[in-house]
Amino acid sequence: MKTDTLFTKPISKQFEFDAEVAAVFDDMLLRSVPYYKESQSLTRRFAINALENGGIVYDLGCSTASLLLEIERMVAKTENVRLIGIDNSAAMIEHARKKTEAYGSSIELFEGDILTFGYEKAQVFISNYTLQFIRPMVRDGLVHTIGENLNEGGVFIFSEKVVSEDPKLNKELIDCYYDFKKVQGYSEYEIVQKREALENVLIPYTMNENMQMVKNNGFKSCEVLFRWANFATFIAIR
Template sequence: MKTKDIERVVLSRLGDWKFDEHVSVIFDTHVRKSIPCYTQIQELIGIMSKELLPENSLVYDLGTATGEVIKSIHNANPIKKVKYIGLDKSEPMLRQAKIKCSNISNVIFHRVEIELYNYQPADLIVAAFTLQFIESKNRLSLLQTIHDTLKPKGNFILCEKIIYEESHDHDFYMDVHEIWKQNHFTKTEIKTKKESLKNVMLPSSLEENIKLLRKANFKHTNVFFKWSNFACILAKKS
């Protein structure tokens, strides 16, 4: 089946959204039609990593999916000695990541729940559009683990879809995103996907994400990307 046809099947499925075999093969094109500026965000993470990573560093990519973050960081640091560890609970997604990153020598992928993993001291941890899939009650302890895992002056990059605390703001920015998505999907496809994500993806507000990062002991946070209901934060360990 062609990618376009698989995407059509995925977007007509009822029930909860799954990162399964079907989604794994359409992910790279689908995500670019779902998250505004996705390619630019990945490029930005790569450029920032050039500044943030010392020689001989360790990078974790949480919810690595098809390995886009690792590929971007590697492209930006082709010579620097960096070890990459990509974590994801979906075997089909990891299969695509291994193919995409097959030219990177120092990368390993583990199939795990990121909340339960035993982390080694790291220089940079990235969670791009992953925390929103973690149960809300487990997010603070995951962020505390991330903070404690980082070496002093280590960095955490968090990208998330966000909601708005004021309902009129929320409706406005969701509508803006919906209008953007109409460039790529039919109104029925947008509605079906929204339904399927309802129970599995629970974004919080930008303020709530920053509050959680502070509670997890990140004292220094900067929003470095924002597009309507999407935001990326750089959080530095002291």
Template sequence: MSQETDNIYASPHANLSDFRFDDQVASVFPDMIKRSVPGYSHIIGCIGILAEQYATEHSRIYDLGCSLGAATMSMRHRVSAPGVMIYAVDNSEAMLKRSADYLDTEDSPVPVKTVCADISELPIENCSFAVLNFTLQFIAVEKRAATIQKIYDGMKPGGALVLSEKLTMEDTRLNQLLVDHHHDFKRANGYSDLEISQKRQAIERVLLPETAQAHIDRLTHAGFKTVSQWFQSFNFASFIAIK
């Protein structure tokens, strides 16, 4: 499928509204995410490898906040356990519609069920592997512990969760340094200072980052036996938690 270039914030916006995963964002999302999130393609590839390791027969895999289904497709390419069903879940109808278009182009024996739902309210059952790939940061902070707990409770023993998030650092100087490096990354990928500034203003009220320790503590409190940060690029990181 053809991919459009992200120029949503290339011109001045008189009144910046909060960032939303609407039709406009969905149409440019592959370009946006590639140019905005360092290490994204590496994380997606590793999600497939991890899914292959942890998926068990006749279980469910959840891509929670699936957007256009990149993690779903990565898992679908690698999972070989019989009877596995992937649930690709998002609360954006625009994202799910486009994800279905992408998934329909693939020939795979692994079935995918797309679900339009709020993941903080979605039941999790018979789960061997779950992914929250830059999703939890968009959920209200007061709902995050319950969301993680629900995933843990619906997971089979030995199952695993991959949680990827934008981080804030406890050290304010380090935090600013990594923010600056991230902006340099975006400039290197063709974004102007105007685009960087406007995007940051639009998203800062809806994307609420936390420290790495806050995520580790939450996962541990939910009951996960093993919790480890396995990836970081600037202020973007990914964790694995094993039940």
């Protein structure tokens, strides 16, 4: 796994999921997202629970397909399960294909736009820190599309960075997160550089805004599976 050192030099552009990011993305996730392995373990568990009778799993913004590979290892290939990953980054899909080919995986990968993809009826949709990169004016429409393409009783499991409705608490949550990143080996300079690169690219909602968004789009319920400071994993049931 290549170490993330992207922000040790001055930034020249806004953050994007290009070849440079794809090359270090697995390390970036582990060192930038608190308790990433634990939240992904919960995502995997509840996704597999929903696949008791088979079905399609879509991973929106699948990056290097690590989560789909973990799910595949736990469901027999002979079972009636299809695992589909979609990402609009050619570099991410290239890395994902190399990994899936190395494991002899049957995961289906598509370079495409999750806003316009032609979905089939599915049992599970997963979105790991992806909605926050979708512009708010079309984010609600994507969640509506997800709801429309889930079977009754199907689940939408998504993780997001969240903001607090209280300005003082929000600052404290950000400070807490920056301290976490320092413990992971990121310098103050790297933290500031990445924050500036993500300005106006990553647009998070509050906890309530995320939960209300899914409830407004055909989901019976939405619960928080995991939260650490300003990072949360939700499960919504169709």
